[in-house]
Amino acid sequence: MRWKPSAEACASEPQRADRLWRGNQPAGSPVVSEEQFDLLPTLDLRQEMPPPRVSKSFLSLLLRVLSVLLSLVGDVLVIVYREVCSIRFLLTALSLLSLFLAALWWGLLYLVPPLENEPKEMLTLSEYHERVRSQGQQLQQLQAQLDKLHKEVSSVRAANSERVAKLVFQRLNEDFVRKPDYALSSVGASIDLEKTSHDYEDANTAYFWNRFSFWNYARPPTVILEPDVFPGNCWAFEGDQGQVVIRLPGRVQLSDITLQHPPPSVAHTGGANSAPRDFAVYGLQVDDETEVFLGKFTFDVEKSEIQTFHLQNDPPTAFPKVKIQILSNWGHPRFTCLYRVRAHGMRTSEGAGESATGEPY
Helix, strand or coil, X not given: CCCXXXXXXXXXXHHHHHHHHHHHCCCCCCCCCHHHHHHHHHCCHHXXXXXXXXCHHHHHHHHHHHHHHHHXXXXXXXXXXXXXXXXXXXXXXXXXXXXXXXXXXXXXXXXXXXXXHCCCCCCCHHHHHHHHHHHHHHHHHHHHHHHHHHHHHHHHHHHHHHHHHHHHHHHHHHCCCCCCCCCCHHHCCEECHHXXXXXXXCCCCCHHHHCCHHHCCCCCHHHHHCCCCCCCCXXXXXXXXXXXXXXXXXXXXXXXXXXXXXXXXXXXXXXXXXXXCEEEEEEECCCXXXXXXXXXXXXXXXXXXXXXXXXXXXXXXXXXXXXXXXXXXXXXXXXXXXXXXXXXXXXXXXXCCCCCCCECC
16 A cells, blocks of 8 residues: 655645755855745846847948948949930931931922933934924914914903893893883882881880881881892881782883892891782772772792782773782791882873873883
């Protein structure tokens, strides 16, 4: 049976070891108390150890290596900069050289005459004079032909100019219509304002200023009796239906009515939609009440700016007034423009009846 130490024997073992250790200490050595001996394991001996020191020789060596590396990097940068500058200079030189060569080549091509035009062989003096004489004869023949052609063109131009001038003066004298016009204010025609539609008034303009005639831009109905026909110089009435009554200078046996309107090509609005389209003509008797229907017509703005319409006045009857009644226009929603109206026929004598033989005005 194995022997086991008791608890008191185990507790006395450390005291016995302590007495043995103290008995082995030499005389005169300091005595460490048991409390101080217990504090020794808690001391941090690493804090009392001095930090390692780097030697000065190592730092100087490191600085030298860094300085060498920096110098090498600087040399490399300088070399690279010089190479870049040399390449740029080379490119600039090549560009200038190419421009110079191009200019020289252009001068050789366009300024210097080509070699192909030069004679391949030298001519003798007699051959040279013969060639000059033949070329001189050819030039004289060409000059004679040009003079003849110029005379022919001049004669044709003079004949055409004379013909055109005669035609223009003829048209001007006939006023583009080869019939007398009894609706001219210069021969005594006028407008019966009581039987004529009212003028068009634009609501977008200054109504107060339009009350003064010398500031009113709207043209009166008498403008249709004037020969001045240009865009804007017309009488406008509201809507697409209206009428105008013209007081003739005498009793006239009406045969035709002519309306004139500028073509769409010269209209400022880009069209002639304000021109009259369908209209009717009536002859008024002396009493101003009896109206005689003379025909219904259509003014086509695509055909011509001046259109003449033959009236249904058979047997011929003389009237002191004529009424133009506009039934529609070419699409303008607000107003209709009437430029010039002409009345053609035969004027009767003052004392003759309606069927009396008249004489042209």
